[in-house]
Amino acid sequence: MAGDSRKKLDTEVEDSIYFALDQNPPLVQTFLIRTSADPASIANMLRDAVHKIDPDQPLDNLRTLEQVRSDSLSSPRLTTTLLSLFAGLALVITATGIGGVIGFFVNQRRHEIGIRMALGAERSAVLWMVLREGMILIIVGLSLGVAGALGLGHLMGGLLFGIQPTDPATFVLVALVLVGIAAGACFVPAHRAASIDPTIALRSD
Secondary structure, eight states, X not given: OEEEEOSSTTXXXXXXXXXXXXXXXXXXXXXXXOOSSOGGGGHHHHXXXXXXXXXXXXXXXXXXXXXXXXXHHHHHHHHHHXXXXXXXXXXXXXXXXXXXXXXXXXXXXXXXXXXXXXXXXXHHHHHHHHHHHHHHHHHHHHHHHHHHHHHHGGGGGGGOSSSOTTOHHHHHHHHHHHHHHHHHHHHHHHHHHHTOOHHHHHHOO
C-alpha cells in the first residue's frame, strides 16, 4: 500500500511505502489504536494484552494523538506566543508614536488652524484635514511595510502550517487592523485640533 505522509507538521508531504512487518521488521514498532473509550483508561489493558503474548516485551510511550500533536506544536506555539506579545507591544508603541507625531504636527500648526477656523472653516473640515494628512503618512508606511513583509516572508515559513507566507487574506486583515489602530491614534490629536478656540490660537505665538 502506498500513500503520502507528513513526518512533522512543519515538513513537506513525502511519498511513503508501507511494508508488512514480516518483510521489514523495525527495531521499534509503533501502533495506532482507535477506541471509543477514554484512551488513558485502556493503557493497562494494552500492557496486559502485550504481556500475554510476550512477558519480556516492553511497552512505553503511550500517548494519545492529541498529546503527540501538542508536543509537535509546543516549540512553534511558544515562538508564536512570543512573536504575538512583541507584535502587540509594537502596536502599542506604534499607536503612541503616531499620536505623538500628529499631536506635534497639530501644535506646530495651531496658529494656522486658528486662522482657518476664524475665516469660517468648519470643525469637521479641520478634523478631516488632520486625519487625511496623518493617514497619507500611514498608508505610505504601510505600503513599505507590506513590501518588506513580502520580501522577508519566506523566513517565517517554518512557523506556518496550512498557510503560505504570502497569504493574501492575512495581509489584507493585518493591513486593515493596522489602518484601524493608526486611524484611532490620529483621531485624538485631530479632535484636539478641531476643538481649538480660534481667539486663543490667534493670540498664541
